[in-house]
Amino acid sequence: MIITIAMREVHSLFLSPLAWSILAVTQFIMGYLFLGQLDMFLQIQSRLVALNDAPGLTEIVVTPLFANAALILLLVIPLITMRIISEERRTQTLSLLLSAPISVTEIILGKFLGVLIFIAILLLLIALMPFSLLLGGTLDYGMVASAFLALFLLLASFASAGLFMSTLTGQPTIAAISTFGVLLMLWIIDWSADFSEAGSVFSYLSILNHYRSLLEGVFKSSDIVYYLLFITTFLTLAIRRLNADRLQY
Amino acid sequence: MAETDEILVSVDSVSRFYGALCAVNNLSFNIHRGEVLGLLGPNGAGKSTIIQMITGNLSPSFGQIKINNIDILDHPKKAKQYIGYLPEHPPIYKESTVDEYLRFCVKLHRVKSNEQDETIKVVKERCHLTSVENRLIGNLSKGFQQRIGIAQAIIHSPAVVILDEPTVGLDPIQIREIRALIRELGEDHSVILSTHILPEVTTTCDRVLIINKGDIVLTESTEGLQKRMQSSSLSVGFLQAPTINELRAFPGVDGVETLQDGYFRIHHNPEIDPSEALVKKSVEQQWRLFEIRPEQLSLEEVFVDITTEELNHTHQEPTEAVNS
Numbered sequence: 004m005i006i007t008i009a010m011r012e013v014h015s016l017f018l019s020p021l022a023w024s025i026l027a028v029t030q031f032i033m034g035y036l037f038l039g040q041l042d043m044f045l046q047i048q049s050r051l052v053a054l055n056d057a058p059g060l061t062e063i064v065v066t067p068l069f070a071n072a073a074l075i076l077l078l079v080i081p082l083i084t085m086r087i088i089s090e091e092r093r094t095q096t097l098s099l100l101l102s103a104p105i106s107v108t109e110i111i112l113g114k115f116l117g118v119l120i121f122i123a124i125l126l127l128l129i130a131l132m133p134f135s136l137l138l139g140g141t142l143d144y145g146m147v148a149s150a151f152l153a154l155f156l157l158l159a160s161f162a163s164a165g166l167f168m169s170t171l172t173g174q175p176t177i178a179a180i181s182t183f184g185v186l187l188m189l190w191i192i193d194w195s196a197d198f199s200e201a202g203s204v205f206s207y208l209s210i211l212n213h214y215r216s217l218l219e220g221v222f223k224s225s226d227i228v229y230y231l232l233f234i235t236t237f238l239t240l241a242i243r244r245l246n247a248d249r250l251q252y
Numbered sequence: 253m254a255e256t257d258e259i260l261v262s263v264d265s266v267s268r269f270y271g272a273l274c275a276v277n278n279l280s281f282n283i284h285r286g287e288v289l290g291l292l293g294p295n296g297a298g299k300s301t302i303i304q305m306i307t308g309n310l311s312p313s314f315g316q317i318k319i320n321n322i323d324i325l326d327h328p329k330k331a332k333q334y335i336g337y338l339p340e341h342p343p344i345y346k347e348s349t350v351d352e353y354l355r356f357c358v359k360l361h362r363v364k365s366n367e368q369d370e371t372i373k374v375v376k377e378r379c380h381l382t383s384v385e386n387r388l389i390g391n392l393s394k395g396f397q398q399r400i401g402i403a404q405a406i407i408h409s410p411a412v413v414i415l416d417e418p419t420v421g422l423d424p425i426q427i428r429e430i431r432a433l434i435r436e437l438g439e440d441h442s443v444i445l446s447t448h449i450l451p452e453v454t455t456t457c458d459r460v461l462i463i464n465k466g467d468i469v470l471t472e473s474t475e476g477l478q479k480r481m482q483s484s485s486l487s488v489g490f491l492q493a494p495t496i497n498e499l500r501a502f503p504g505v506d507g508v509e510t511l512q513d514g515y516f517r518i519h520h521n522p523e524i525d526p527s528e529a530l531v532k533k534s535v536e537q538q539w540r541l542f543e544i545r546p547e548q549l550s551l552e553e554v555f556v557d558i559t560t561e562e563l564n565h566t567h568q569e570p571t572e573a574v575n576s
Contacts, residue, residue, distance in 0.1 A: 007359040017346045099343035099404070102307045103360040104332040249311045 004105050012087070014116025022121065025079055030128055034072050035134045036133040036164040040064045043219055050161045061143040065133045069150045069218055072129060073211075080158060084165025085122060085179035088245065092173040097248075109246045111166065111238060117193055126155060128170050146220040153217035156230040158209065163185055163237035186210070258285040259321075260334070260412050260442040263307060266315030268301050268466075271500060275301045278315070278468040285411070289510045290474075291446040292555065298466040300340065300448045303416055306444070307337040320411055323401060329393035333362070336410035339418055342401025346390030350381055350400060352552035353389060353405065361408035378433065380402040394421035402430065406437065413437055419452060431456050449467060454478065462558055470558050480554050486518045486548045487511075491540035502526040502533075517547070 030192075034196040036115050044063045051057040105236040133147055167183040172178050193209035204211055213226040261283040264537040276298045291298050304310040306317055308324050308331065317324045317478060322331040338381050345353055346493045346517055354375065359366045376382045384392055398421050406414055412460050416435070419427045428455060434456050437443050445457060453460055453474070462470040472480075491514060501509045504524030509517040527544055534541035 004360075004362070007356070011356050014345055014352070015345065070313045095339065096343040096345060098304075098307070098309050098337065098339045099357070100360070101309050102335060102337040103330060104329045104362060105360065106329060147487070249309065 004109050005116060007031045008105075008110060008113025009116035009120060010098075012114055014084070015123055016117070020046045021082065025082060026125065027127065029075060029079055029125065031094055032075055033068070033072060033129055033132065034146070037064070037068055040067055041136075042182065059143060060136060060140050061133075061146045061236045064136065065142070065150060066148055068132065069154055072154060072217075073214055076125075076154075076158055077161065077190065078183070080122075080161035081165050081179040081182035082161050083169075084118060084182060086169070087118070087166055088169040088210055088241075089105040089172050089175045093175070101248075106241050109168075111245060115163065115166055115238060118166070119159060120194045122155065126158075127153065128153075143220075149220050150218050150243050151225075153214055155228065157214050158219075158235075160230050163234040163241075167237040167241040167244065170241045183236065194196055259283070260285050260319065262316075262318045262321075263302070263306065264316045264318070266302075266305060266312045267551045268305060268310070269296075269313045275466055276305070276312075279463075279466070279468060280315075281468065281471065283412070283442045283444065284463065285442055286438060286440060287459060288434060288443040288445060288457045290453040291463065292445060292450070292460060293463035294455060294464075297463045300416065300464060301466075302463070303337075303406055303414055303446055306412075306454045307335055307414055309331055314332055329457065333408075334411040335406035335465060336408065338401045338405040342397055344389050344397055344400055347388065348492060349386055350376075351385045352391075353400065354503075355408050356402060357404045358547045363408055375403045375407045378406070380429070393524045395423060397424055398422055399426070402433070410441065412444070415447065417448045418445065419447070419449065426477060462555065477554065480558075486520065486530075487545055487547050488518060488541065488544070489513070489515045489543035490534065491542060493536060493543070494537065494539050498537075499530075502529055512557070515543075 017094065040066055046148075091100070101107075115195075130132070130151065133142060135141060162181075162229075164185055165178070168182040168185065169175070169178040171181070187211045189208060191209075193206040193212055212228045216223060217226050259282045263279060263281050266276060266279050267274065279298075279302065291299050291302070301310065305312050306319070306324070308328050311325065319331040320334045321339055322334075324331040345356075348356070351372070354372045355368070356566040358371055364370050364458060376385060379402055381396070381399060381403060386398055388510060392400075398418065402415070402418055405415065418434070419430050422430060422500065431452065434443055434445065438456075438458070445452070454477065460471050461468060462472075478539065493514045493516070496508050496516075499505065499518060502518075502520075504519055504521040504526050506521060509519075511517060518526065518530075527546075530544065531541060533539070
């Protein structure tokens with residue numbers, strides 16, 4: 004049943020021009036950044052040879068690419084998740100799901116899975132760039148895999164927050180803007196970490212910190228747990244919010 | 253119809269509050285298998301609230317609702333299997349084609365995968381959607397969209413079909429078809445029909461529930477309602493009109509009103525119908541009677557009558573009676 008809802012979600016995403024244009028624009032910008040990094044690598048390549056323990060192709064091209072991807076997709080994911088529930092609320096199609104023999108948990112998980120499938124497609128397109136380097140070089144597969152895992156977890160977290168925001172309102176734009184606000188807040192929350200007493204808490208909360216270490220190839224289970232907790236929290240909130248619709252006062 | 257004693261929907265002293273506002277007040281009724289129940293009431297009477305509670309879209313503040321003996325709050329998934337629901341606005345995805353949409357609905361209602369094709373085909377024929385199966389729902393007319401909504405509600409042949417104003421936006425021929433469809437559904441399902449169109453109730457329903465301000469003001473079979481529509485007055489027209497006193501002299505006549513163009517309205521005792529005596533006398537006296545017909549109250553009048561009259565008699569809620 005979750006799969007049914009997920010497939011419908013993906014289907015309707017690709018029926019609207021939104022998904023296509025997001026894929027196109029993201030791909031274009033990522034391509035530009037990728038070529039820029041590649042250019043830089045080619046310029047400094049000769050000097051790198053002279054160095055002991057020099058950074059490789061992966062560190063110079065792939066890692067910065069993924070770091071930038073995170074920031075670009077921070078702007079993009081709210082646009083994908085904004086309509087998930089709020090659009091159904093607005094067009095009053097939510098009652099179709101609510102009167103069907105499925106639970107609210109299944110609805111939310113199905114919708115989330117649908118977004119994850121879209122994210123997977125997005126990542127697949129981005130993956131084509133680093134893998135094109137294999138034509139003329141070699142990659143550190145462990146590091147690339149770690150970077151992919153990091154980006155996937157990061158985007159899944161974005162999506163779960165977006166999904167929750169979408170359950171709160173009947174206006175997709177409000178859902179988008181508040182998702183963006185929450186994500187950006189969590190992104191920059193550790194900027195003040197050095198000056199405040201609760202600094203360690205803030206830097207733990209920061210999405211960026213956990214992303215950075217995974218990106219550098221440092222696989223810590225605490226980072227993975229952070230993302231999983233993040234996703235579970237927002238999905239639970241979304242389920243509770245949708246359930247509360249029946250109790251409205 | 254094929255009514256049995258099996259209770260499919262039981263609503264037991266259900267109340268619903270929105271803040272301090274009481275939308276539904278301690279309501280109880282049952283619906284049997286094979287019964288078409290009409291839900292009538294002025295705007296804001298609580299019709300939609302009741303329907304949303306039965307379909308599990310809204311939780312009651314107090315009371316219990318059972319579908320096929322399964323509590324909708326304790327086992328929502330199980331209970332909802334027996335419900336097909338068409339809300340006021342058909343819940344359709346405008347970007348899908350009719351086939352895609354129905355395929356999704358079939359899966360949503362857990363129809364077995366080897367029966368899905370057949371189920372979709374049957375429902376398309378039933379609701380006359382075969383000709384538009386590959387078109388986008390958003391491009392279809394309101395009538396088609398409404399029929400897609402009905403198709404969605406009956407696709408899994410649920411025991412209870414709940415339709416909120418199903419004939420809105422349909423042309424007269426389609427309305428007749430849909431009414432026939434509802435009657436057909438009523439043979440072996442239960443149907444709850446909420447509507448503003450009063451004649452629809454007399455043509456399609458077995459029983460009528462009139463609701464006003466969250467209370468049931470009348471529950472009556474359709475025949476009973478029709479009896480209430482029979483009034484005790486005649487409209488007669490003469491070319492050479494007699495005097496009012498001559499008309500008053502007939503046995504059973506309580507009062508006579510003079511209307512225009514030789515027409516009179518004669519109020520009479522419901523037990524004694526003076527029409528026959530009137531026709532006889534007219535021939536004898538050369539009054540040249542050219543028209544005589546019993547006047548019937550329209551359903552609207554009965555409806556207005558009931559909603560106001562019953563409220564005046566309700567003593568449990570003196571405040572409401574004063575308000576109306």
